[in-house]
Amino acid sequence: MDIRSEDRLDIAVIGPSRFPIREPYAGGLEVVVAKEVRALRGRGHRVSLFAAAGSEGHDRRFEFTTMAAATGFGDSFYPPGGYEADAAEFDRLMDHLAGSTFDVILNHSLSHVPLVRAADMPASVITTLHCPPLGAMQEAFDRLGSATGQVLAVSRSVLSAWQIPHGAEVLPNGVDISIWSPRPAPTGPHRAVWMGRIVPEKGPHLAVEAARRAGLQLDIAGRVGDRDYMNRVLAPRLRAAGEAVRFHGPLGRDALVPLVAGASVALVTPCWEEPFGLTSVEALACGTPVVVLARGGTREILSGQPGVVLVKPGPDPASALAAGIPAALTMDRTATARAAAAAFSHDARIDSLEARLRGLPVGAAL
Missing domain, CATH: 3.40.50.2000 (Glycogen Phosphorylase B;)
Known part of the structure; x- marks a missing residue:
């Protein structure tokens, strides 16, 4: 049975662990997650955000602290032991989700753990690829295939860089035109x-x-x-x-x-x-x-x-x-x-995402 169109869904959103989901946003990934959570909540869905310490509107019981507390390591590096500690926090979250009643889990993290644990979940897991291949994530796809859950990518360019044995679809990012909108034409020097x-x-x-x-x-x-x-x-x-x-x-x-x-x-x-x-x-x-x-x-x-x-x-x-x-x-x-x-309407993106969610098997809550 599929999720009925009139149902409001219980959705878990897994964000990245390095930077909090709050303004000023650390990068495009954090912006995308914030917009998705806000839009889904605005449509009446019950959305639980699991994200880095310091985020807004997230479940603090399972927040990611390892990288949020790290300084001086830049966007691409971990402190000594940081990757292992980060993975342990994701494992703790997945333990919680395995016993939960969510209808779907939307994974935007850059960790391999949600992929490895996807088969343990009572709800469908949908992972979105936001970046070029990361070794541990690609290894999970290679080793586990469809057991990693459904996969989306923000562009064909990103998708072509990964090897997804069971296939994936492209769902481009969108822009919130209620925020990003024209102002009076600039005057003075260019x-x-x-x-x-x-x-x-x-x-x-x-x-x-x-x-x-x-x-x-x-x-x-x-x-x-x-x-x-x-x-x-x-x-x-x-x-x-x-x-x-x-x-x-x-x-x-x-x-x-x-x-x-x-x-x-x-x-x-x-x-x-x-x-x-x-x-x-x-x-x-x-x-x-x-x-x-x-x-x-x-x-x-x-x-x-x-x-x-x-x-x-x-x-x-x-x-x-x-x-x-x-x-x-x-x-x-x-x-x-x-x-x-x-x-590039963000509303159109959420329409497309919702259509995908409606076609999923009913989760544990329904």
């Missing part, structure tokens, strides 16, 4: 904006150089996720740029949205195969044209999208970005925002 995690793979140093070559001032907003990269690569460029570049650090939406909506152009500078490119979509929803390096998910989701200048990375990406800026400055901001709202 300014560019860059937002995201301050890490090598996001490449904010390329935005500094591209803005310099194009003669634009630049705002940068984001959390420092790699202190070494910040000190060695980005900070010297910020000092050299002087007042032409303003570094804001991490910003909550109340400050970030006006900054992005008030910019003449957004620069998106991935130095890896970007899994999705949520910052691109958020800027477009504000009507702010985007000049973006076409890598991974950005190439996939933004091809043909109004308000976008896709740039081939090439040997000199900063020059290529700078060369794309003049065209972006002439683009229709109203049409850009309208097209983004139509193509």
Whole structure:
């Protein structure tokens, strides 16, 4: 029997363990989880969030503390013994979920434990892939196959990088257009904006150089996720740029949205195969044209999208970005925002997710 359309579901959402789900959000993954939880609760579902210590609206009895308390290890590294301690906390959570009455478990973590324990659960487990392959997770897929549960990916680009023996589907991210929406057109000298995690793979140093070559001032907003990269690569460029570049650090939406909506152009500078490119979509929803390096998910989701200048990375990406800026400055901001709202609606994403949940076998609670 399937879950009936009129039923409100008991849903467990497993978030990432490294950073809390709260503003200012640490990165796109935390944003996606927060939006999903908020939207599902808004539709009447009973949603329990299991996330890092310091999150908002989560179950504190099973919060993840190992990485939330760690400092100085950046976005990609664990302190000594950290991975094992982190996995133990996930095992403790899965022990709880194994005895629960949830109808479905939505797993957004970067841990292999929910995959390994999926077959123990009384409810269906749906894991969403947000990033390139992680060794322990891929090993779980290789070893256990369909016993790991259902799998979604945020883009075809991400999915193609993994090997999922039992198959997976793509469910793209969306943007909350009630938050990311146009503001009055910017006035005064053209300014560019860059937002995201301050890490090598996001490449904010390329935005500094591209803005310099194009003669634009630049705002940068984001959390420092790699202190070494910040000190060695980005900070010297910020000092050299002087007042032409303003570094804001991490910003909550109340400050970030006006900054992005008030910019003449957004620069998106991935130095890896970007899994999705949520910052691109958020800027477009504000009507702010985007000049973006076409890598991974950005190439996939933004091809043909109004308000976008896709740039081939090439040997000199900063020059290529700078060369794309003049065209972006002439683009229709109203049409850009309208097209983004139509193509990347978060409501449409939740509609699609709910349709998947309705087709699942009834969980223990029903």
